[in-house]
Amino acid sequence: xIVVTQSPDSLxxxxxxxxxxxxxxxxxxxxxxxxxxxxxxxQQKPGQPPKLLIxxxxxxxxxVPDRFSGSGSGTxxxxxxxxxxxxxxAVYYCQLYYRAPLTFGGGTxxxxx
Amino acid sequence: EVQLLESGGGLVLPGGSLRxxxxxxxxxxxxxxxxxxxxxxxxxxxxxSSISTSGGNTYYADSVKGRFTISRDNSKNTLYxxxxxxxxxxxxxxxxxxxxxxxxxxxxxxxxxxxxxVTVSS
Numbered sequence: 446x447i448v449v450t451q452s453p454d455s456l457x458x459x460x461x462x463x464x465x466x467x468x469x470x471x472x473x474x475x476x477x478x479x480x481x482x483x484x485x486x487x488q489q490k491p492g493q494p495p496k497l498l499i500x501x502x503x504x505x506x507x508x509v510p511d512r513f514s515g516s517g518s519g520t521x522x523x524x525x526x527x528x529x530x531x532x533x534x535a536v537y538y539c540q541l542y543y544r545a546p547l548t549f550g551g552g553t554x555x556x557x558x
Numbered sequence: 559e560v561q562l563l564e565s566g567g568g569l570v571l572p573g574g575s576l577r578x579x580x581x582x583x584x585x586x587x588x589x590x591x592x593x594x595x596x597x598x599x600x601x602x603x604x605x606x607s608s609i610s611t612s613g614g615n616t617y618y619a620d621s622v623k624g625r626f627t628i629s630r631d632n633s634k635n636t637l638y639x640x641x642x643x644x645x646x647x648x649x650x651x652x653x654x655x656x657x658x659x660x661x662x663x664x665x666x667x668x669x670x671x672x673x674x675x676v677t678v679s680s
Contacts, residue, residue, distance in 0.1 A: 496670070
């Protein structure tokens with residue numbers, strides 16, 4: 446099975462500052478036949494289901510603000526919130542979907558400093 | 559608008575059984591693979607199971623393989639999860655989630671239900 450490691454577990458960022466979350470896979474999730482990275486990012490606010498933010502490592506879901514961006518390839522990926530807003534306080538998860546079993550990172554809790 | 563509504567959660571004794579349902583609307587249900595993802599209290603997300611559009615292919619996490627059965631009724635736009643031999647560690651909110659890619663299984667999830675709480679306790 447592919448193991449995914451997400452870091453940090455939590456971070457506190459000032460309003461308007463950048464937040465960076467990392468996700469590392471034990472194996473490459475870049476599928477050579479289509480040159481796509483099989484990684485997604487989700488946001489979960491308290492008491493709510495997760496919400497898809499990014500898929501194919503860097504494609505923003507419709508309606509997601511452009512301050513959210515995904516980058517990386519192969520085994521190392523990053524979710525960046527370019528200018529943190531109060532409504533971005535949440536737990537963020539990465540998910541690998543290269544093959545079964547589908548796996549989630551442990552989550553990163555983002556708070557306001 | 560896509561809507562997914564889970565039902566059937568509740569309190570069950572260890573070793574017992576429970577069947578969750580997820581009723582879908584707002585999209586062509588038979589064209590999308592469907593999934594169950596769970597979240598234990600205060601913990602992260604765990605993929606449980608996926609089913610292809612026709613129901614002919616199913617996939618399970620090792621933690622539930624042999625105990626849980628995923629199925630779907632495309633005529634009723636409904637997804638199911640039959641859970642047998644339940645254990646305390648199965649206690650979680652169970653989310654129904656729609657695959658984000660048309661016609662294909664094992665992808666990301668672009669729509670989620672509000673979840674159904676399953677508590678396994680004596």
